[in-house]
Amino acid sequence: MNKKLIALFLGTSLVLAACGGGDKSSENGADDGKSYVDDSAGAKIYKQNCINCHGDNLQGVSGPNLQEVGAKQSKDDIEKIILEGKGGGMPKGLVKGKDAETVAQWLSEKK
Template sequence: MKKKLLTLLLGTSLVMGLAACGGGTDTSKNKDTTTKTTDTGGGANDVAAAAEKITAQKCSSCHGENLKGAVGPDLTHIGAQLSKQQILDILKNGKSGGMPKGLISGDDADKVATWLASKK
């Protein structure tokens, strides 16, 4: 009986965790998913600040508050494993195993990819 209850609880936790990451398809047209940022002339610091804000809003539910991993993998040193272009490709196209495509797009995806690629 304990095994069945434990299996049920673990299964439910897994489903709830994956549901928090998204994965559904959005069929709406004209949906703007970009985050507006103001250029204050700070260059790289502005990009990093904007990327941190975007990841806090879009990525922390799966990758954890500090991107140390949760349902999704640890991203704190992802730049040592993947290039900016590879990260951008994953952001745009998703990855099997739970990373949905299109969670971040456009200029926001580029900012996040640049910021994550710098995490070595």
């Protein structure tokens, strides 16, 4: 009975170790320990519309990394991309109107 219990414990430990439970910061591109997504209005819009392509921490998935997008582009430039799309990967109109302005302002602060 003891051997079975030990084998079960070791097996469970190996499965848990293989499936994760470690430091998630290296998985999502946030090696610097910063959290890029907060509870602001812009972040909420981002979470609803952009997270699938740009990642849960702005690290980029199928879309580009946005962690420092505000250092490269102005709020107006970001808003234009949100409204009109860019290239073949960024579709236009995912976020519209005031929401587009809000998320563009929020992203422009990421430097």
